[in-house]
Amino acid sequence: MTLLNIETSAKICSVAVTAGEKILFEKVSEEAMTHAKMTGVFVEEALKFAHEQHKTIDAVAVSAGPGSYTGLRIGVSTAKGVCFGLNIPLLAIPTLFIYAAKAAKVAKVDKTTTQVDFYCPMLDARRMEVYAAVFDTNLNEVKETHAEILTEESYKEYSVKGRVAFFGNGADKASTVIKHENTLFLQGVEITAADMATPAAEAFAAQRFENTAYFEPFYLKEFIATTPKNKVFCVN
Numbered sequence: 083m084t085l086l087n088i089e090t091s092a093k094i095c096s097v098a099v100t101a102g103e104k105i106l107f108e109k110v111s112e113e114a115m116t117h118a119k120m121t122g123v124f125v126e127e128a129l130k131f132a133h134e135q136h137k138t139i140d141a142v143a144v145s146a147g148p149g150s151y152t153g154l155r156i157g158v159s160t161a162k163g164v165c166f167g168l169n170i171p172l173l174a175i176p177t178l179f180i181y182a183a184k185a186a187k188v189a190k191v192d193k194t195t196t197q198v199d200f201y202c203p204m205l206d207a208r209r210m211e212v213y214a215a216v217f218d219t220n221l222n223e224v225k226e227t228h229a230e231i232l233t234e235e236s237y238k239e240y241s242v243k244g245r246v247a248f249f250g251n252g253a254d255k256a257s258t259v260i261k262h263e264n265t266l267f268l269q270g271v272e273i274t275a276a277d278m279a280t281p282a283a284e285a286f287a288a289q290r291f292e293n294t295a296y297f298e299p300f301y302l303k304e305f306i307a308t309t310p311k312n313k314v315f316c317v318n
Contacts, residue, residue, distance in 0.1 A: 083101065083102075083140040083141070083283065083286050083287075084099065084100070084101050084106070084132065084137045084138060084139055084140055085099070085100050085101075085139070085140060085141050085142070085143050085173070085279075085282050085283065085286060086098075086099055086125070086128055086129070086132075086139050086141075086142045086143070086161075086164060087099070087100055087142075087143045087144075087275040087276070087278040087279065087282055088121065088125065088142065088143070088144045088145065088157045088160060088161050088275060089144075089145040089157070089180070089273060089274055089275040089277075089278060090117045090121055090144075090145065090149075090150070090153040090154065090156055090157030090160075091145045091146075091147055091148070091149025091150060091153055091154055091157070091177045092149055092150065092153065092177075092205075092251070092272070092273065093114040093115055093150070093153075094110060094111055094112075094114065094272070094274065095110075095111040095116050095117045095120045095121055095124065095153070096108065096109065096110040096111065096124070096274035096275040096276070097109050097121070097124035097125055097127075097128050097275050098128070098274070098275035098276045098278070098279070099128050099131060099132055099137070099139070100276070100278070100279040100282065100283070101137075102279070102280075102283050103279050103280050103283065104279070105276045105279060106131070106132075106135070106137070107127075107128055107131045107132075108274065108275060108276045109124040109127060109128065110274050110275075111124075115150075115153075117150070117152065117153045117156045117157070118152070118156055121156050121157060121160050122160060125160055125164060129164070139164075139168060139170060140170060140286065141165075141170050141171045141172065141173050141282075141286055141291070142161045142164050142165050142170065142171075142172055142173065143161075143172075143173040143174075143175055143278055143281075143282035143285065143286075144157050144158055144160075144161040144172070144173070144174055144175070145157060145175055145177045145180060145273075145275075145278065146158075146174035146175055146176050146177060146299055146300050147176075147177050147299040147300035147301055147302065148177060148178070148205060148213040148227060148300055148301060148302040149177050149205060149213075151301060154299035154300075154301065155299065157299075158297065158298070158299045162294055162295075162297070165294045166294065171291040171292075171294070172291060172292045172294045172297060173282055173285045173286060173290065173291065173292065174292045174297060175278055175281045175282055175285060176215075176227065176300065177205070177273075177300075178203045178205070178213070178214070178215040178227055178250075179215075179217070179221070179223070179281060180273050180277055180278055180281060181203035181249065181250050181271065181273055182201045182203050182215070182217040182221055183221060183277065183280060183281055184271055184272075184273050184277045185201050185203065185247060185249050185268055185271050186198075186201060186219075186221060188268060188271060189247065189268075197245055198219065198245050198246075198247045198266065199218070199219060199240075199243065199244025199245050199246065199264075200216055200217065200218060200219075200224070200240045200243075200244060200245070200246045200247070201216070201217045201218075201219075201221070201246075201247050201249075202214055202215070202216050202217075202237060202240070202246055202247065202248050202249075203215060203217075203249055203250045203271075204248055204249070204250040204251070204252030204253050204255075204256055205250055205251060205252050206250075206251045206252040206255060207229060207252070209231075210231055210232045210255065210259070211229055211230065211231050211232070212229070212230055212232060212252035212255065212256065213227065213228070213229055213252070213302055214227070214228065214230055214250075214252065215227040215228070216237070216240060216246075224240075225240075227300070227302065228302075229302055232255065232256055232259050232260065233259060234259050234260065234261060236256070236259070236260055237260065237262070237265075238262055241262035241263060241264040241265055242262075242264075244264060245264045245265070245266060246262070246264060246265050246266065247266045247267075247268050248260070248265065248266070248267050248268070249267070249268035249269075249271035250271060251272075253267050253268070254267075
C-alpha cells in the first residue's frame, strides 16, 4: 500500500509518502512552528509526487497526539480534507507510540542502549508536567498516555523491574528529578512523518480506520485561550 503520512504534533512540520517501511518522499520544515504555512504545501507536493510516480494513495495517516494543540488541529484537518477529496480512509497513529518505535530503532543501532526493558516517551507540558506513556520491548503499551507532574518517585515502579529509557522533549526536564537506578535518557530522539511508516502500514493492514467525519486529535487536555496582556484594558 502507499500511504500519505502527516506529522504536526511537535514543533517541526513534516509529510511523507511511504510504502511499507520504504520512504518514497519526505518534506520536513527546518523552521519551528510553521504548520499553518507548510502543511498544505508539503501535502500538495507529496500528492504531486505520487501522481508523477503513478502511485495511488491508499490512506492518510496522521499523528494523533498528544502534542501541539494548533499543530494537531492543522494536521488532522488537512488529513481529513485529503481523505474526503480522494475518498480514502484515515489512520490515526498515537504520537507517543511513534516516539517509542523510533527509540526502539535507535536502541537496536546503539549498542549502549540495547538493554532497555521499558520505553517512556515524554512530551513537555507546563512547568514540571509531561505527557507520557510506557511501552515494553515489544512496544505494547503498559501505561497509557497520561499527564504527570514529575517527582523523584515518577516511574519508579518500572525502574525496579528493569531499565527504563526516557526520551522526547520532556526528557531533559525529567532528568533533573528522576534519579532512579536503571534509568537512561536518550538524546536526539525526534520524530518526522517518515517515522510513521511502519506503524501506519501495520494500522492499514489491520484496517484500523477512523471515522473521518468525527475523528478528533488526542489533546489530552483542553486548550485554554488566554488574552495577551497588551490586549487587556481597564474601564474606570
